[in-house]
Amino acid sequence: MRNYEVIEEFIIGKLERELPLDLFYHRAHHTKDVLRAVELIAADEKISDDDLFLLKVAALYHDSGFLKTYKMHEEASCDLAKTSLPDFGLSDKEIEIICGMIMATKIPPHPKTQLERIISDADLEYLGTDEYERISDSLFEEVKIHLNVGSRREWDEIQLNFLSHHHYFTNFCRKNREPEKQKYLNEIKARLSD
Secondary structure (H helix, E strand, O other), rough: OOHHHHHHHHHHHHHHOOOOOOOOOOOOHHHHHHHHHHHHHHHOOOOOHHHHHHHHHHHHOOOHHOOOOOOOHHHHHHHHHHHHHHOOOHHHHHHHHHHHHHOOOOOOOOOOOHHHHHHHHHHHHHHHOOHHHHHHHHHHHHHHHHHOOHHHHHHHHHHHHHHHHHHOOOOOHHHHHHHHHHHHHHHHHHHHHH
């Protein structure tokens, strides 16, 4: 019953078919990026196969709430997990752990467990990669519509505040992503000081 591939096919298919077209960042490709990052970080953290299964399912569902709502989408993601995951053979306890991980991706993140720390870092791993600018641009296009962010300067100010307060929770991201994130933070500071 607990077939990961069937769960992945179900939720990725749903995201690809049903997400609103005015979401440029929160699309199936972001979910796949988080899934890849979860696997990378989990390998470094030496996570068990059972915990990796739960992490991957949480990554698949973490932004599924955007199918229903923009604000408070994490709660909507948990609702979808609670209604669909029993059909895939997951127990109430497993779904509770998955929902804890989904809620740990809420901004600002406050993870309490190792699995929650991994998914929190996976969700924002791009901040310290060479994909930051491209991904940030897609998020800017989305927040212009949904959060009424008007200008590139306003977006830079939001990013400056966000990156200044953000920190990674796992050793992997602190070592491999934090230095690049600091580079982007300095670039934004320089732009804003012009």
